[in-house]
Structure formats: structure tokens, C-alpha cells
Amino acid sequence: MSQEPEPVQPKSHGRLSIKVSMKPRDLMEGAPHLAQAFEARVVTLFPDAFPGTLGLSLTGKALDAGLWRLKPIDLRTFGLGKHRTVDDTPAGGGAGMVLRADVVDAALEAAMEDTPADRSRWPVIYLSPRGRRFDQAMARRFAACDGLTMLCGRFEGVDQRVLDARQIEEVSLGDFVLTGGELPAQAMLDAVVRLLPGVLGNAASTEEESFSDGMLEHPQYTRPQEWQGAEIPAVLTSGNHGEVAKWRRAQSEALTQERRPDLWQAHLDRQPPKKQR
CATH class of the missing domain: 1.10.1270.20 (tRNA(m1g37)methyltransferase, domain 2)
Structure with missing residues (x-):
């Protein structure tokens, strides 16, 4: 009789970070968060894609210094059955596969643990070509928040019901289509993190660009x-x-x-x- 595979523990990046866990808070181990550090949580099928370029240069130094934290959350961990299935065929027919609402919802539930309910303090976004186009004003808005949860799509996208139920903000990197949301997530986080206090060192740099x-x-x-x-x-x-x-x-x-x-x-x-x- 086959056994269920053990869930893969997601990696965290930065000096200190959160753990995704169903345990009560007072039973969890580990050091407390660095006070007031911006935190990005990224739900993705490819957690090893992070930090990627975010681990280099100034954003990487800021990550190591604890000026911000990065938590990739493996969507596959929340998949169903022996093969950790995360997708299914589109309702109504058509090519490709669609990420399941129940799987994505479970991952988001874990990703949003201990985050403020106020979305102005902690936005939840889905990287989607049909979303509002990302710009510098949006980067400034995100940088002023406590943190940000990002959902990286794959295949033909995500079941609309979970986007509606969670009132997720859709954001686009531009008018083109990529194979997934990981590259847009890194680009957007680079734009956001460089605006955080202490990351660039010279605040005037961001005022003249x-x-x-x-x-x-x-x-x-x-x-x-x-x-x-x-x-x-x-x-x-x-x-x-x-x-x-x-x-x-x-x-x-x-x-x-x-x-x-x-x-x-x-x-x-x-x-x-x-x-x-």
C-alpha cells in the first residue's frame, strides 16, 4: 500500500522569516520576526526560483541584513492525492489546465497566517496579464505596506472562484504573456524592495529616476x-x-x-x- 509523500518544507530567505504551519502560535519554535521588516510571501509551483535575482546586489544584501524577508510557499505541498495534483481541465473545454480553487485556497490560507486583515496593510495579488498594469506608483504603495502576498499562476490560470472569494487584486507586468508568474513576481519585488528604507542607502536615488x-x-x-x-x-x-x-x-x-x-x-x-x- 503506497504512502502519502511527506510535504516539502518551504525554504525561507532573509535573516529571520515565518514558518507556514497549522500549529498554534505558542507552540511554534524559532526566533521572533525582525521588527517592521517588509515581508513577501510568494505562492508558487517553483519555490526554488526564489530568491533568484532578488538574492543579488542590493536586494540580496538587504535580504541578508534583514531589511526585508522572503517566503516562497510551495503550492504543490497543498496538492491532492498521491501525486499532489494542483490542476484540472478547464470547465467548458479548451486547451491546457487550470489551478484548482481548493488547492490555491489552502495555500493562500497558510500564506496569510498572521497577516493583517486590512488589505491596505498587506495586499494579496495574483500575477495575471489581465490585471492592472504595474507601475511606480503601485510599487510605492506596496513598499509602504507591512508585507505582500503574491500568487504565481501557471498553465491557463487560476479558478476564478478563489480569486473572487479572496478578493485578490490582479496585477500585470505588461501587455504580454509568460509561462508563469515567477518572473513578474521577482521584477515587481525588485521594484518594491529598492524603495524600502535603508536598501539603496541614498534616498535621493529614487527621487531622480x-x-x-x-x-x-x-x-x-x-x-x-x-x-x-x-x-x-x-x-x-x-x-x-x-x-x-x-x-x-x-x-x-x-x-x-x-x-x-x-x-x-x-x-x-x-x-x-x-x-x-
């Missing part, structure tokens, strides 16, 4: 002064900080008008109406 004020960033230059016949614009080496700021603003406006007329129009719409004389 693209989309920080709704427009594209100005061009950047560094040494050598002359490269392949092209010089650094003289204003940038003039020492006149006021003129540098004016030049950068003009360049930002020109690039936005040329490359992203949608952003430029939104910028114009935000301007206060001119007073009539």
Missing part, C-alpha cells in the same frame, strides 16, 4: 570626459547646480514627450489650470 515624478529620467553621463568623439554636455561639468537642474528637467520633459506621450499628457493634466486675467 524614471517615473518618480511621472516622467522619464534625464540622460546620465560619467567619465571619461570625451568618448569616441562625444563630450559630456558642458552644463554638467560647469559646477552650476541650478543650471544642471534646469538642463535635467528639460531633458526629462523632452524625452517624455517624444517616447511616452501618454505620460506627458498625464503630466499636463496634473498641472493646475492657468488663471484668467
Whole structure:
């Protein structure tokens, strides 16, 4: 008689992290959380994909320092039967498979353990090409939260009933389709984590880059002064900080008008109406 496979214990990343467990809180072992550290919990069929690039460079250093925590949660652990089935054929027919509502719900129940009920403090999102497009404003909103739970889809998607029942926010990385939500999850977390206090070290870095004020960033230059016949614009080496700021603003406006007329129009719409004389 075959035995049920033992559930795979999910890995955690960062100095300290939570455990997904059905045990009462007072029976759990382990160190307490680092106070006020942002935490990302990612429900995925491929937990080994994390931290991936998030473990490199500044986000990786911040993870090791405990400035944020990452908890991949293996959806397969909550699968049904001997083979830990997580999907089934689409109702009404069609190609591919759909992640089951009961399996996804069980994984989300565990992933949301000890999180605030207030979704403004701890959003729960599903990475989906039909969701609202991710942007810098959304990254800032998430970075201001206590944490974030992300559901990575696979195959033809997730049973709509669990998305409705859990009131899950659908978010898209862009107008294209990928094989799963893991890459969008990493990209979005990179955008969020770099906004957390202490991660970049220089807060001014996030204030001058693209989309920080709704427009594209100005061009950047560094040494050598002359490269392949092209010089650094003289204003940038003039020492006149006021003129540098004016030049950068003009360049930002020109690039936005040329490359992203949608952003430029939104910028114009935000301007206060001119007073009539």
C-alpha cells in the first residue's frame, strides 16, 4: 500500500522569516520576526526560483541584513492525492489546465497566517496579464505596506472562484504573456524592495529616476570626459547646480514627450489650470 509523500518544507530567505504551519502560535519554535521588516510571501509551483535575482546586489544584501524577508510557499505541498495534483481541465473545454480553487485556497490560507486583515496593510495579488498594469506608483504603495502576498499562476490560470472569494487584486507586468508568474513576481519585488528604507542607502536615488515624478529620467553621463568623439554636455561639468537642474528637467520633459506621450499628457493634466486675467 503506497504512502502519502511527506510535504516539502518551504525554504525561507532573509535573516529571520515565518514558518507556514497549522500549529498554534505558542507552540511554534524559532526566533521572533525582525521588527517592521517588509515581508513577501510568494505562492508558487517553483519555490526554488526564489530568491533568484532578488538574492543579488542590493536586494540580496538587504535580504541578508534583514531589511526585508522572503517566503516562497510551495503550492504543490497543498496538492491532492498521491501525486499532489494542483490542476484540472478547464470547465467548458479548451486547451491546457487550470489551478484548482481548493488547492490555491489552502495555500493562500497558510500564506496569510498572521497577516493583517486590512488589505491596505498587506495586499494579496495574483500575477495575471489581465490585471492592472504595474507601475511606480503601485510599487510605492506596496513598499509602504507591512508585507505582500503574491500568487504565481501557471498553465491557463487560476479558478476564478478563489480569486473572487479572496478578493485578490490582479496585477500585470505588461501587455504580454509568460509561462508563469515567477518572473513578474521577482521584477515587481525588485521594484518594491529598492524603495524600502535603508536598501539603496541614498534616498535621493529614487527621487531622480524614471517615473518618480511621472516622467522619464534625464540622460546620465560619467567619465571619461570625451568618448569616441562625444563630450559630456558642458552644463554638467560647469559646477552650476541650478543650471544642471534646469538642463535635467528639460531633458526629462523632452524625452517624455517624444517616447511616452501618454505620460506627458498625464503630466499636463496634473498641472493646475492657468488663471484668467
